[in-house]
Amino acid sequence: MKPRTVQNAPPLDAAQWIEAAFDALAEGGIEAVRVDPLAKQLGVTRGSFYWHFKDRDALHQAMLRQWRERANYMIFNRLERSAESASQRLDRLLALPHATERSSRGAAIELAVRLWAQRDRNAAKAVRHVDRTRLTYFAKLLQQHGVPVVEARHRAFLFYAALMGEAWITTDNREAMRHGLRALLLAKP
Amino acid sequence: MKPRTVQNAPPLDAAQWIEAAFDALAEGGIEAVRVDPLAKQLGVTRGSFYWHFKDRDALHQAMLRQWRERANYMIFNRLERSAESASQRLDRLLALPHATERSSRGAAIELAVRLWAQRDRNAAKAVRHVDRTRLTYFAKLLQQHGVPVVEARHRAFLFYAALMGEAWITTDNREAMRHGLRALLLAKP
DNA sequence: CCCAGGCCATACACTTGTGTATGGTCCCTT
DNA sequence: AAGGGACCATACACAAGTGTATGGCCTGGG
Numbered sequence: 001m002k003p004r005t006v007q008n009a010p011p012l013d014a015a016q017w018i019e020a021a022f023d024a025l026a027e028g029g030i031e032a033v034r035v036d037p038l039a040k041q042l043g044v045t046r047g048s049f050y051w052h053f054k055d056r057d058a059l060h061q062a063m064l065r066q067w068r069e070r071a072n073y074m075i076f077n078r079l080e081r082s083a084e085s086a087s088q089r090l091d092r093l094l095a096l097p098h099a100t101e102r103s104s105r106g107a108a109i110e111l112a113v114r115l116w117a118q119r120d121r122n123a124a125k126a127v128r129h130v131d132r133t134r135l136t137y138f139a140k141l142l143q144q145h146g147v148p149v150v151e152a153r154h155r156a157f158l159f160y161a162a163l164m165g166e167a168w169i170t171t172d173n174r175e176a177m178r179h180g181l182r183a184l185l186l187a188k189p
Numbered sequence: 190m191k192p193r194t195v196q197n198a199p200p201l202d203a204a205q206w207i208e209a210a211f212d213a214l215a216e217g218g219i220e221a222v223r224v225d226p227l228a229k230q231l232g233v234t235r236g237s238f239y240w241h242f243k244d245r246d247a248l249h250q251a252m253l254r255q256w257r258e259r260a261n262y263m264i265f266n267r268l269e270r271s272a273e274s275a276s277q278r279l280d281r282l283l284a285l286p287h288a289t290e291r292s293s294r295g296a297a298i299e300l301a302v303r304l305w306a307q308r309d310r311n312a313a314k315a316v317r318h319v320d321r322t323r324l325t326y327f328a329k330l331l332q333q334h335g336v337p338v339v340e341a342r343h344r345a346f347l348f349y350a351a352l353m354g355e356a357w358i359t360t361d362n363r364e365a366m367r368h369g370l371r372a373l374l375l376a377k378p
Numbered sequence: 379c380c381c382a383g384g385c386c387a388t389a390c391a392c393t394t395g396t397g398t399a400t401g402g403t404c405c406c407t408t
Numbered sequence: 409a410a411g412g413g414a415c416c417a418t419a420c421a422c423a424a425g426t427g428t429a430t431g432g433c434c435t436g437g438g
Binding site: 223224225226235244245 | 394395396397398
Binding site: 034035036046050056 | 424425426428
């Protein structure tokens with residue numbers, strides 16, 4: 001009878017559904033990103049969802065597309081814009097997991113996507129792409145920092161692993177740890 | 190009328206439910222470990238489940254207890270039994286993710302537990318415990334290998350992170366990578 | 379002013395999952 | 409040879425989630 005309340009909330013678009021979907025993904029994995037709870041979370045009914053998306057799977061694919069882009073472009077472009085040295089950039093990257101609540105969400109999303117990728121071919125493809133991009137970027141930075149090519153690739157892997165480890169290996173004194181890592185990873189040969 | 194089929198399958202115990210639960214956990218996260226699917230998977234009805242466990246949450250807690258033990262004792266004791274040098278043990282640890290299907294399951298379980306730990310206090314506690322145990326063990330091995338105490342802790346973190354990275358960072362030429370990591374991580378100071 | 383289309387509520391039919399209550403087998407003991 | 413307990417099937421009541429069908433509101437362009 002009164003579909004949208006008198007004080008009209010601004011209408012939703014697909015992006016907001018996707019945002020809420022990432023929240024759910026971060027908390028419960030891909031199995032937890034369900035239409036009905038999302039609708040309740042957004043304060044609407046599923047009628048809205050099925051207008052923006054064909055079905056649940058369409059949402060999943062949209063999430064993958066977005067993750068695949070945001071996971072690289074956002075971070076790297078922002079990093080490249082500021083004119084710093086390679087080592088400064090590596091520093092800032094290492095300090096990244098520490099950031100805030102925001103990056104804790106990001107870490108959870110990373111976990112969830114990788115778990116998802118265990119049995120979903122599309123998710124696996126996205127993860128492969130993201131990993132390749134990041135690894136080659138890190139290797140490039142390390143080369144610019146003075147590390148020879150082959151070792152740069154190896155150390156890029158360590159760097160990447162340390163980045164993730166910082167995010168979800170629970171340990172005390174992260175501060176001290178980060179300094180040690182910095183020394184180990186960025187040592188000139 | 191004929192509760193258990195004539196050809197009696199051996200009766201289940203709680204352990205088998207937990208095993209199946211870990212399979213589900215590895216595939217879909219904690220949200221996917223549901224009673225009814227597990228029952229179908231095991232070829233019984235939920236009647237069995239609710240005899241062995243009070244409810245779904247009881248199963249979750251039992252899983253945590255088991256993970257917390259198996260994640261450390263099993264691996265380390267087996268490693269300690271064989272009389273090797275510290276560096277040999279570190280080598281074998283680094284080669285661990287490569288192993289088989291079996292360890293792919295283990296990696297997925299690790300992912301799922303850590304994702305779970307984002308919002309479950311008990312899971313978080315288990316992860317903290319496991320991480321502490323592993324990190325101190327790695328640090329001990331590295332000390333035995335000749336690395337001074339403080340750097341041993343830092344390098345143990347890198348070692349741990351690399352171990353996980355190997356398991357779930359998708360990259361080509363894992364073989365070459367592992368050799369590079371070995372050189373970087375086990376270099377004498 | 380009106381009406382087409384963007385956006386959403388409502389209702390309905392299923393499906394899947396949870397938990398409980400109860401009873402039926404089988405085996406092991408006494 | 410009972411009888412008790414381990415183990416599970418069955419049935420029931422309910423809750424939650426998925427899609428579909430349909431119609432209503434509300435805004436902008438002619």
